[in-house]
Amino acid sequence: xxxxxxxxxxxxxxxxxxxxxxxxxxxxxxxxxxxxxxxxxxxxxxxxxxxxxxxxxxxxxxxxxxxxxxxxxxxxxxxxxxxxxxxxxxxxxxxxxxxxxxxxxxxxxxxxxxxxxxxxxxxxxxxxxxxxxxxxxxxxxxxxxxxxxxxxxxxxxxxxxxxxxxxxxxxxxxxxxxxxxxxxxxxxxxxxxxxxxxxxxxxxxxxxxxxxxxxxxxxxxxxx
Numbered sequence: 001x002x003x004x005x006x007x008x009x010x011x012x013x014x015x016x017x018x019x020x021x022x023x024x025x026x027x028x029x030x031x032x033x034x035x036x037x038x039x040x041x042x043x044x045x046x047x048x049x050x051x052x053x054x055x056x057x058x059x060x061x062x063x064x065x066x067x068x069x070x071x072x073x074x075x076x077x078x079x080x081x082x083x084x085x086x087x088x089x090x091x092x093x094x095x096x097x098x099x100x101x102x103x104x105x106x107x108x109x110x111x112x113x114x115x116x117x118x119x120x121x122x123x124x125x126x127x128x129x130x131x132x133x134x135x136x137x138x139x140x141x142x143x144x145x146x147x148x149x150x151x152x153x154x155x156x157x158x159x160x161x162x163x164x165x166x167x168x169x170x171x172x173x174x175x176x177x178x179x180x181x182x183x184x185x186x187x188x189x190x191x192x193x194x195x196x197x198x199x200x201x202x203x204x205x206x207x208x209x210x211x212x213x214x215x216x217x218x219x220x221x222x223x224x
Contacts, residue, residue, distance in 0.1 A: 016199055017151055017159070017160070017200040018160070018200070018208075019147060019198040020061070020063070020161045020197050021173065021197075021198070022054065022058065022164075023165065023169060023195065024043070024071075024164070025049075025051040025054075025073065025076075025077050025192050026193070027073050028041065031044070033107050034108075035107075035131075036073075036097060037097050037131075038096050038104070040071050042072050042073060043072070053193070054080075054081075054194075054195070059084040062085075063081070063160065065154065065159075066078055066161045067092055067146065067150045067162055068095065068163035069168070070091040071096055071097065074095070075089065075091055077163050077193065078163040095165075096168065097164075097165035098167045098168065099134045100130045100133040100134070101130070101133040103133070115130075118130065123185065136171045137181050139171045140172060143171065144176055147162055147172060166189050169190060169196065170185075170187050170189070171184055173198065176198060177207060178204065188211060194213045195211075197209035
């Protein structure tokens with residue numbers, strides 16, 4: 001039996017809509033382990049190369065639409081896919097990374113040294129305004145509706161690519177899957193220019209791929 005790159009057997013069964021949540025390429029602050037938040041940091045040369053490589057793969061999934069955060073690192077990543085597909089990129093500030101107040105611009109070690117208790121509480125899953133900024137639930141409140149609005153415009157088997165940021169993607173996935181906020185941290189982080197795939201099922205959204213860097217493979221076995 002033939003199986004497509006999206007895991008669809010025979011190419012005839014309805015597979016439902018899909019959302020690919022794609023993290024931006026590398027920035028200098030990623031390398032320095034600085035908390036970026038809503039700071040508008042550009043891609044490094046490596047980040048541009050990552051975006052171009054990933055775009056070649058994602059273009060093979062024939063996306064129907066692209067929406068991205070308006071911060072440069074996400075918008076420029078999305079532009080690489082747009083150049084290959086001919087699609088326009090819809091930019092939306094609702095997909096920006098978490099605003100983290102005084103944490104922004106600090107390295108991981110500096111945050112631990114200055115705000116260790118706050119950091120530990122966040123890692124425990126407690127609602128924390130990191131650096132006096134947004135709660136994770138507030139990020140989900142603004143980002144998840146953006147994704148759903150664009151999903152509604154897709155054909156019944158359409159694919160949406162969402163280009164955003166690690167924290168925003170995690171909270172959005174958590175919200176769409178119906179997970180309790182204190183469990184969102186159980187979704188591991190995304191490597192630069194890797195992505196997660198959500199599929200539309202009869203009981204809502206399912207996580208099909210997470211932190212992937214290659215084309216999605218079909219699920220073969222008892223859990224498909």
